[in-house]
Amino acid sequence: MNAIDVTGTPRWWRALGLNRARLSLAREYAIVITFVALFATLSLTSAPFFTRTNLLNVLDQSCAFGIIAAGETVVFISGGFDLSVGAVFGLAGVVAAMLEPHLGPAAALAVGLLTGLGAGIVNGILVTVGRINSFMATIGSGFVLGGFALVLTKGYLITVTNPSYAILGRNKLFSVSYGTWSWLLFSALLTVLLKATMLGRYVFASGGNELAARLSGLRVNLIRTAAFGISGLAAAFGGIILSSRVQTGQADSGTGIELTIIAAVVIGGTSIFGGQGAIWRTVLGVLLLTLIGNGFNLLNVNPIYQQIIQGLIILFAVGLDAWSRRTS
Amino acid sequence: MSDLLVARGITKHFGGVQALRDVTVTLTRGEIHGLVGENGAGKSTLGKIIAGFFPPDAGVISIDGQEVRFRSTRDALLQGRITIVGQERAVIPQLSVLENVFLGREEGTAGMLRSGSLSARYADLIRRTGFSLSADARVGGLRVSEQLQVEILRALVRDAQLIIMDEVTAALTADEASRLFDVVRSLKAEGRAVLYITHFLKEVIDLSDVISVLRDGSLVRTGPASAETPASLVASMVGRTVELSFPEKRFPPADAPVLLSVRGLCQRNVVDVSLDVRAGEIVGLAGLIGSGRSEVARAVFGADRRSAGMVTVDGREVEIRRPREAINAGIALLPESRKEQGLLMRQSITQNVSLVHLREFAAATFVRPKHERAAVERSIQNVDVRAPSVATLVENLSGGNQQKVLFAKWLFRPPRVLIADEPTRGVDVGAKHAIYELIARLAGEGMGVLLISSELEEILGLAHRILVMRLGRIVAEFDGETATDDLIMRAAFAADQEARHDGDAAMGVGSIS
Numbered sequence: 001m002n003a004i005d006v007t008g009t010p011r012w013w014r015a016l017g018l019n020r021a022r023l024s025l026a027r028e029y030a031i032v033i034t035f036v037a038l039f040a041t042l043s044l045t046s047a048p049f050f051t052r053t054n055l056l057n058v059l060d061q062s063c064a065f066g067i068i069a070a071g072e073t074v075v076f077i078s079g080g081f082d083l084s085v086g087a088v089f090g091l092a093g094v095v096a097a098m099l100e101p102h103l104g105p106a107a108a109l110a111v112g113l114l115t116g117l118g119a120g121i122v123n124g125i126l127v128t129v130g131r132i133n134s135f136m137a138t139i140g141s142g143f144v145l146g147g148f149a150l151v152l153t154k155g156y157l158i159t160v161t162n163p164s165y166a167i168l169g170r171n172k173l174f175s176v177s178y179g180t181w182s183w184l185l186f187s188a189l190l191t192v193l194l195k196a197t198m199l200g201r202y203v204f205a206s207g208g209n210e211l212a213a214r215l216s217g218l219r220v221n222l223i224r225t226a227a228f229g230i231s232g233l234a235a236a237f238g239g240i241i242l243s244s245r246v247q248t249g250q251a252d253s254g255t256g257i258e259l260t261i262i263a264a265v266v267i268g269g270t271s272i273f274g275g276q277g278a279i280w281r282t283v284l285g286v287l288l289l290t291l292i293g294n295g296f297n298l299l300n301v302n303p304i305y306q307q308i309i310q311g312l313i314i315l316f317a318v319g320l321d322a323w324s325r326r327t328s
Numbered sequence: 329m330s331d332l333l334v335a336r337g338i339t340k341h342f343g344g345v346q347a348l349r350d351v352t353v354t355l356t357r358g359e360i361h362g363l364v365g366e367n368g369a370g371k372s373t374l375g376k377i378i379a380g381f382f383p384p385d386a387g388v389i390s391i392d393g394q395e396v397r398f399r400s401t402r403d404a405l406l407q408g409r410i411t412i413v414g415q416e417r418a419v420i421p422q423l424s425v426l427e428n429v430f431l432g433r434e435e436g437t438a439g440m441l442r443s444g445s446l447s448a449r450y451a452d453l454i455r456r457t458g459f460s461l462s463a464d465a466r467v468g469g470l471r472v473s474e475q476l477q478v479e480i481l482r483a484l485v486r487d488a489q490l491i492i493m494d495e496v497t498a499a500l501t502a503d504e505a506s507r508l509f510d511v512v513r514s515l516k517a518e519g520r521a522v523l524y525i526t527h528f529l530k531e532v533i534d535l536s537d538v539i540s541v542l543r544d545g546s547l548v549r550t551g552p553a554s555a556e557t558p559a560s561l562v563a564s565m566v567g568r569t570v571e572l573s574f575p576e577k578r579f580p581p582a583d584a585p586v587l588l589s590v591r592g593l594c595q596r597n598v599v600d601v602s603l604d605v606r607a608g609e610i611v612g613l614a615g616l617i618g619s620g621r622s623e624v625a626r627a628v629f630g631a632d633r634r635s636a637g638m639v640t641v642d643g644r645e646v647e648i649r650r651p652r653e654a655i656n657a658g659i660a661l662l663p664e665s666r667k668e669q670g671l672l673m674r675q676s677i678t679q680n681v682s683l684v685h686l687r688e689f690a691a692a693t694f695v696r697p698k699h700e701r702a703a704v705e706r707s708i709q710n711v712d713v714r715a716p717s718v719a720t721l722v723e724n725l726s727g728g729n730q731q732k733v734l735f736a737k738w739l740f741r742p743p744r745v746l747i748a749d750e751p752t753r754g755v756d757v758g759a760k761h762a763i764y765e766l767i768a769r770l771a772g773e774g775m776g777v778l779l780i781s782s783e784l785e786e787i788l789g790l791a792h793r794i795l796v797m798r799l800g801r802i803v804a805e806f807d808g809e810t811a812t813d814d815l816i817m818r819a820a821f822a823a824d825q826e827a828r829h830d831g832d833a834a835m836g837v838g839s840i841s
Contacts, residue, residue, distance in 0.1 A: 197693045198686050205683055208672040215631055215663055215670070216684045216737075217652035275674055 027320040031269045031284045034313070038291055046298040054294070056176060062290040063179035064089075064238035065257070066283060069264045070187050071234020073282045074194065076265055078227035079207035079274030080134035084123060084142035085235035085261055089254030091149040092116045092236030097158040097165075097249025105165040105244075112240045113233065119145055120232020124225025134228075142258070149251035158249035169245025179241045186237065190230070191279045203227055208275025263310065264289055267317045288313070331392075332357045332521045333378065333408070333490055338387035340373055340545075347373040348384070349545045355490060355521045360512060362536030362553060363525045366565050366756040369542040371525045372414075375492045378523065379412035380404030411488040413479045413496055421468025426450055428467050429481045453481050457511050471618060473504045480511060491515060492523040497531065501616040501782070502817060509535055527756075529558040541565055562757060574789030575768040577808060580608035585643070587776035588628075588659070588745040593637030595627040599800040601637070605745060605776035610767065612791025612808070613780045615820050620800040621780045622664055625747045629654045629661040642744060655684060658744035662734055662751055664780070670734045673723040677715060678704045680722055681737045688741070707736045711766060728759025735766060745776040752786065764790060784813045796820050 043050040068085050075082045096112030103111065119141070126137040160166075171178050194200035202223045205213040214220050235254075243249050268285030270277025289310060296306045333355045340348040348370045355361050365371045377384050380398030388395050391408050398404040405411055419428050430446050450463050459477045461470075467478055476496055483491050493512070497505045512535060515522055526532050532539060533553050541548040541564045548564045588605040597620045605611045613621045627634040630648040639648055639657075646657040654661070663669035672680050681704045682689065689699040704718050713732045715725055722730055731751065738746065748767065752760045767790060771777050781787050787794055794811050796804040796819040804819035 196695060198690050198695060199693065201679065201683070201686055201695060204675065204679065205672055208675055209668075211669045212663075212671060213683075215629075215651055215661060217650075217655045218683075219650075219652070275672065 024324045027269060027324045030317065030320055031267060031281055031288065035284045035288050035291075038288065038295065042291065042295045042298070046295065049295070049298050054298075056180070058287070058290050058294050059180045059183075060177045061294075062286050063177065063183040064241050065261060065264065065290075066183040066286045067186050067241070068231075068235045068238040068257070069261045069282045069286050070183075070190050070279050071231035071237075072261050073265050073268075073270050073277055073279055074190060074203060074227045075134075075231045076270050076272065077194065077207045077274060077277045078203045078224050079210060080127060080224060080227065081262070081272075082120075082123065082138050082228060082231040082235075083135065083258045083262075084119065084138040084145060085231065085238075086254035086256060086258040087142040087144075087146035087149070088116045088119050088232055088235035089239040089242070089257060090251050091119070091145050092239035093243030093253060094149045094153055094158060094249035094251055096240050096243050097160050097247075098152060100160045100162060100165055105160075105162060105167070108165075109168060109240045109244065112243070113236045116232040116234070116236020116239065117229055118232070120229040120235075121225060123232065124228030127228065128221035128224050146251065146255070153249065153251045155251070160243075160247045160249070166244055166247050169241050169243070169247075179245070182237065182241065186234065187279050187283055194279065199223070199226065204275055206274075260289065263314050266321075267313055269317065269321070271321050272318065273321075330357055331355070333389065333391050333410070335374070335378055335389045336387055338374065338377060338384045338389075340370075340377060340382075340384050346545050348377070350387070351542070351545070351547045352387075353523075353540055353547070353550065355523055357489070357521055358516055358519045359537045360516050360522045360524055360535055362532035362539035363523060363542065364527075364529065364532055364539060364561055364565060365542035366758070369565065370545040371542055372494050373545075374542070375412060375414075375494050375523060375525050378404070378490075379410055379492050380408075381412075405486060405488070409487065409489040410492070411483045411486055411490075412492040412494065413476065413483060414494045419467045419475050419478050421466070423467060424463065425461050425465050425467055425470075425478055425481075426463040428478050429453070429485055431482065432486075449485075450481075453484060456514070457481065457484070458507060459511075473500045476500070476508075480508075484515075488520070490521045490523065492525070494525045495527060497526065497528060502784075503616070505531070529561050533558065533561070565757065575765050577790075577792060578608075578768070578772055579792050579808075580606055580771075584608050586640075587642055588778070589640040590624075590628055591638045591640075593624060593627055593634060593639075595623055595632060595634045595637075597623045597800045598627060598634075601797075601800075601802055603778075603795060603802065605778050607774045607776055608771050609793065610771045610777040610779055610791050610808075612787035612794040613778060613797060614784065614787050614794055614816050615797035619797040619820065621797050622749055623800070624797070625661055625749050625778070625780060629659060629747065631661070655743075660738040660743035660746050662738050662746065662748040664749040664753065666730055666734050666753075670737075671722050671730060674721060676719050676721055677708060677713065677725075677733055677736075678718045680733055681707055681718075681740055684737060685741050703740070704736075707740050708733065711735045711739065712762060726756075726759075728755040728762075731755050731759065731763065735763070739770070742770075742773075742775065745778065746770060747778045747780070749780040750782065751779070752781070752783070784816060787816070788813060 048054055068089065072082055072085060092112040092115050095115045096108045099108035099111055123138055123141050126132050126141060127134045130137065168178055173181060194203065202213070202218050205216070205218060206220045206223045210220055239254065242253065264285040265282050266272060267288060268281030270281055292306055292309055296303055331354050336352045338348050338351045351370070351374060353361070353374070363371050363374065376382060378389065380401045380403050383397065390396060396407055398408065401412070420431070426446060429450065447463060454461065457480070459481065461474055461477055467475060470478070497508060500508060512522055512524065524532065524536060533556050536553040538550055539553045539556055539561070540550040541561060543565055584606040586604045586606050591602045593601040601624050603611065613624065615621050623632065626632045627637070628639055628648070630650045630653055639646055641657045641659065646653070648654045648657065667673060678701060682700050686695060689696050689703065701718060708715070708718065711732045713729050713736060715729060722733055725733065751767065752763050755763070767777055767779065779787065779791055788811060792808040794806040794808060794816060795802050796816055798820055806815060
């Protein structure tokens with residue numbers, strides 16, 4: 001336990017009463033504190049905020065992103081990035097919408113889901129066997145998959161007329177939307193996977209120190225591929241929920257969402273360096289981003305400022321992560 | 329000779345840890361000042377404070393009687409002409425040797441670099457130091473020892489009056505180290521001051537004029553090096569007399585079965601290596617860094633693909649293509665670098681120790697935490713890891729305890745054969761001793777041990793049989809009872825002489841034997 005911090009503490013941290021241990025703590029709980037503070041502020045300043053309708057609405061608005069971000073969290077912990085989630089999101093909706101007339105709603109949605117799983121596994125193979133940096137591999141595969149969706153639809157919206165296609169996206173159980181239930185269930189499932197199973201341990205180990213994991217007899221390539229598979233599945237899950245809700249398939253419906261997804265994961269406090277993180281963090285990260293939007297609307301603040309605030313929060317979250325791990 | 333720098337009453341805290349307590353040292357021109365102490369005694373902290381990495385909480389530093397305050401290492405260099413060569417290499421791997429050496433000291437006209445005069449100055453430096461580094465070589469492709477030379481050259485270019493060297497010989501071979509000592513002595517002869525921080529006691533006694541000993545952040549004493557012996561230094565470092573000796577060697581019976589047998593192993597940097605390890609036997613694998621010792625270990629373990637060779641464990645030939653297959657066959661590899669290859673630094677002791685054999689506490693893929701915890705606790709008690717709990721993060725442990733966690737991980741299910749690559753690197757005297765005891769105990773219980781080490785004492789003190797590698801081959805075998813460091817070094821270096829047919833072989837190498 002002796003003199004771990006030989007690099008010491010920069011002077012300006014000390015002026016602020018900070019040291020590395022405190023920063024680590026801050027990094028651990030920043031998301032909880034921020035979330036609670038924002039929630040309390042909105043509850044006090046806006047009467048319509050703390051109402052059943054609004055809160056359920058916030059959850060429903062977040063559910064698709066929440067599911068995708070949960071999958072992305074697994075990839076982050078395994079030491080990778082998945083930037084193809086936006087493309088997979090669109091592709092899954094397109095596949096489901098196009099197949100609905102032939103297979104019926106349930107099977108079509110399931111095939112959409114499997115498309116995402118397949119895309120994720122391909123990403124995993126590119127990154128592990130292909131040894132392509134995950135950042136670039138998934139940007140590339142994202143372009144390919146997005147283009148594929150465009151070819152399939154020839155750029156048109158695919159409209160589904162069968163009303164039972166919309167059940168997943170629109171129906172409710174105990175006045176909570178199926179989408180929200182799906183998010184809850186999926187997050188719980190991934191939490192158990194990460195915390196309680198061997199695969200979960202292996203994901204943490206592979207992201208924490210790939211060399212050590214390999215020398216410990218782990219099949220790191222398989223483990224990381226599984227993580228990408230989960231992320232692909234999650235992106236497709238989000239995609240079919242949206243497609244079901246609006247009863248259309250649209251190739252570019254997910255364009256750009258990958259950045260918001262990654263922002264939510266990082267704001268939650270999952271490390272971009274791998275080996276650390278949790279699903280509950282990402283749940284809070286997604287909710288925080290939605291609350292900022294929701295709050296700005298309710299308080300009639302110009303939405304232009306929303307973007308600035310979100311950007312600052314992202315910088316703060318990543319900064320905390322980097323500062324807390326600066327060692328000699 | 330005059331005092332160059334006085335650090336008086338230096339005190340430093342990191343969080344709750346008191347790293348230095350009222351330490352005073354005086355560094356004199358033309359003098360090599362050795363600084364020793366156990367890991368965590370505050371040696372590096374003192375070096376870094378003097379070099380301007382961070383300020384002391386209390387105390388003053390004065391140069392030629394003038395009090396100075398450094399705000400950065402740059403400050404220390406410009407104001408105090410102080411530079412530090414640290415444990416980690418501060419070089420830019422993409423640049424050439426020349427560019428690294430003259431970094432920040434480039435000569436130019438109107439912003440355009442002039443390389444001609446630098447080349448001449450570089451040639452002059454090389455003559456002075458006797459290093460054999462090509463100016464154009466890319467630094468990233470050099471060995472650690474050569475990168476170190478780059479840093480020393482850089483310190484010379486900056487005309488530093490005080491050069492702090494923190495544990496610089498750890499990664500060097502004996503030959504490279506002895507050449508470094510010549511350079512350090514020439515720095516002294518030029519009237520510079522050197523603060524020399526090290527774990528190697530014989531080395532510091534031979535090299536230094538005065539030696540300061542730190543213990544738990546306090547200065548125990550400063551005295552002439554000629555009055556010290558390794559035993560006297562150790563005694564004051566730990567505050568008690570620790571035996572520098574090794575556990576008694578218990579040779580395995582002549583008919584002990586062969587547990588690990590390697591035949592005709594070939595791989596990049598490994599040529600036709602064959603070796604046997606018997607039950608209860610500790611086989612030492614000696615040789616210079618880069619001679620292929622670690623490569624043999626990695627190839628046997630399936631960490632690197634081998635191009636030829638057969639591995640037999642316990643009389644049965646085993647196909648090993650990846651580490652898992654080696655583990656299943658009963659082989660464990662304790663890798664040479666615990667931070668890079670061995671441990672999940674930001675995860676708990678439990679997560680590290682159970683990783684290899686996680687399957688054993690899992691029921692239908694679910695890890696059973698109680699079983700796991702109990703087994704991990706037994707395992708770390710077995711190797712005497714000192715930690716508040718098994719939930720403690722590995723990065724918060726001392727080097728010695730981290731290394732013991734690594735042992736716990738690989739002994740969790742005792743293997744038939746343990747390959748230990750540099751098992752005591754970067755741990756303090758007490759932990760070293762404990763690790764020696766542990767290795768001897770494991771062999772006593774019938775495990776076969778292949779011990780790779782750059783510290784000859786360790787090989788001589790523990791191994792029952794010693795194999796020496798050079799240039800990827802096993803070139804000599806010695807009995808553990810009759811081997812001497814001289815014999816081993818001659819076997820290891822013969823190859824070095826052959827390898828250096830580029831004209832500079834005469835320099836340095838001859839001084840070894």
